[in-house]
Structure formats: C-alpha cells, structure tokens
Amino acid sequence: MSSPLHTAIAGLCSGETSARESAAEEIFATGRASAEHAAKSWLSDTELSALLLGPKPEATVGLAVQRETFSKIRSVHGVSRLAEVPSEQDAEEFELHFSNGVSLDILTSRAPGGEGAIARFLGKFGEGVQQVEFRCSNVDRATEILKEKFGVAAVYPETRPGADGTRVNFFLMPVPGGGKVLIELYESAAKPRQK
Secondary structure, eight states, X not given: OOOHHHHHHHHTTOXXXXXXXXXXXXXXXXXXXXXXXXXXXXXXXXXXXHXXXXXXXXEEEEEEOOXXXXXXXXXXXXXXXXXXXXXXXXXXXXXXXXXXXXEEEEEEOSSTXXXXXXXXXXXXXXXXXXXXEEEOSOHHHHHHHHHHHHOOOOSSXXXXXXXXXXXXXXXXXXXXXXXXXXXXXXXXXXXXXXX
C-alpha cells in the first residue's frame, strides 16, 4: 500500500503542473511541520530567532529519492543545473521552487548502496524527507547557542562546506512518536566583495 508521501513523490513526476505543485506542497508541509515542532523552543531565544531569520524561518525540505526518481523529477521540471556538492559528500542535488514559499531540495546518492548519508538513508527508510534546512545568518553562532542554551549537540564538531558554497551543520532532533528529524542550518555563500 502506498503512503501519502510516496503518492506525493510520484506526483512530482507528473506531466501536469498542478499535480506537481500539489505534491510539492504536501511534501513541504510534512517536512516543515516535523522540523518546526522539533525546533519550536529555539525561536524563544531572541538571538537564535534572529539568526534563523524568525519568527518563521525560511525552510527547504530535503527529499531523498532513488536515482531513477531523481532523473524523472529533474526531467519533468526541466532542471539542467545540479548543485555543486563537495566531492567527499555522497549527494547529487537540485532545488525546486514553487509558489507560497514552497522549496524542495531533491537529493540522491552518488553511490547507491554505499556508506554515504543519502545512500544509508535510502537503504534504511526508502524515499522520503531526509532533512529540513533552515537558512541561518551565522551557523557557528547558532551552533554555540544550541549547545549552550538547549543542550543540542551538532552532528559535526565544526561547520562544514555544503552545496553551492554554503556553510552547514546538522542537528538530529526528536519528534513525537519516537522518530527524529534531521535539521540542517545553512549559511548562504559569501558574496564576492566588489573592489
């Protein structure tokens, strides 16, 4: 039996624009709801809320899919550009943007069945929401606040390079029902200074 999320993932491959938009909205709402619940207390901290550009942080839902699904979604949406992902990371990705602030990051493994994060996720859970990304103005400072004030440890000891020159760190947070959601804080790439 197919779940609503799997039906929505199939909808992203539809030839009909309205079906793709509806599917994207459902995937985005599902991912964002779990992340917002997990990070709700973060916004009570004035400094952290400002770093996350609160009170309703800008989010992108990261959807991990098999390579075949990745290719179908990419083709039907007419996306030619892949994000530049650091070579040591097991991911290929591209972004999709829809109305009402709906933003998806479509991810797949460079080495299906391998030991990379996306491959492990797909092997354990199958296609689905792998992470929720919140834009942040200073990932280093946000990481310090999360550790000091909320007792939340980052997945990586230091902020690391992400796709397209961003700086990122990840936080695995519990959600109701015993599951977890992976929240990525990302800082946009620095713009070159004009001389």
